Amino acid sequence: xxxxxxxxxxxxxxxxxxxxxxxxxxxxxxxxxxxxxxxxxxxxxxxxxxxxxxxxxxxxxxxxxxxxxxxxxxxxxxxxxxxxxxxxxxxxxxxxxxxxxxxxxxxx
Amino acid sequence: xxxxxxxxxxxxxxxxxxxxxxxxxxxxxxxxxxxxxxxxxxxxxxxxxxxxxxxxxxxxxxxxxxxxxxxxxxxxxxxxxxxxxxxxxxxxxxxxxxxxxxxxxxxxxxxxxxxxxxxxxxxxx
Numbered sequence: 272x273x274x275x276x277x278x279x280x281x282x283x284x285x286x287x288x289x290x291x292x293x294x295x296x297x298x299x300x301x302x303x304x305x306x307x308x309x310x311x312x313x314x315x316x317x318x319x320x321x322x323x324x325x326x327x328x329x330x331x332x333x334x335x336x337x338x339x340x341x342x343x344x345x346x347x348x349x350x351x352x353x354x355x356x357x358x359x360x361x362x363x364x365x366x367x368x369x370x371x372x373x374x375x376x377x378x379x
Numbered sequence: 380x381x382x383x384x385x386x387x388x389x390x391x392x393x394x395x396x397x398x399x400x401x402x403x404x405x406x407x408x409x410x411x412x413x414x415x416x417x418x419x420x421x422x423x424x425x426x427x428x429x430x431x432x433x434x435x436x437x438x439x440x441x442x443x444x445x446x447x448x449x450x451x452x453x454x455x456x457x458x459x460x461x462x463x464x465x466x467x468x469x470x471x472x473x474x475x476x477x478x479x480x481x482x483x484x485x486x487x488x489x490x491x492x493x494x495x496x497x498x499x500x501x502x503x504x
Contacts, residue, residue: 272441305490307424307491314474314476314494314495314496314497315424315474316494317491317492320479320490321490326479326490327492358423358424360424360426362488362489365429366428366429366438366439366488367426367440367441368414368426368440369426370423370425372423
């Protein structure tokens with residue numbers, strides 16, 4: 272099974288600053304990676320798929336990059352509504368999808 | 380608009396089964412794969428399985444292979460997730476989700492774009 276490891280577990284950033292979240296796979300997943308945002312009491316929200324394609328309605332301040340085993344989600348200028356938990360997920364090695372353990376983005 | 384609406388919260392005893400429904404609206408159920416994902420309290424996301432509502436083919440995470448069954452009823456645009464032999468560590472919020480791409484243009488084992496509101500299942504004696 273492919274294991275997805277996200278870092279850091281918690282990231283403290285001030286509003287208006289840039290946040291960089293990492294996700295690493297134990298083997299190559301090509302570009303078959305998605306990023307989700309989850310706020311308390313809500314279902315996840317798809318931000319990025321195909322490692323770098325923004326889903327419909329996602330602001331341009333969210334960007335994804337990477338391929339193979341190393342991936343990054345960047346939020347260019349944090350807004351108050353961006354503080355949440357972020358998960359990466361691989362869908363290359365189906366039917367065994369796996370999620371990372373999550374990165375909590377908190378206000379500094 | 381496209382929506383997935385799930386059934387209400389359940390409380391079950393250990394050893395029992397639970398069946399959660401996920402009703403699709405705003406699109407034709409058979410055109411997209413549906414996934415099920417769960418989240419234990421304070422924990423991350425765990426993928427359980429996938430169903431192609433057109434034909435009913437399924438695949439399950441190895442962890443749940445012996446206990447989960449996904450089915451679909453195209454007449455009511457509803458997908459069901461049944462989990463048997465419940466244990467206390469099955470206490471979680473269960474989500475259904477629809478893929479971002481329709482089957483006709485490459486969907487199937489892809490990212491999940493539309494999510495249900497979640498169904499809380501509590502297993503307690």
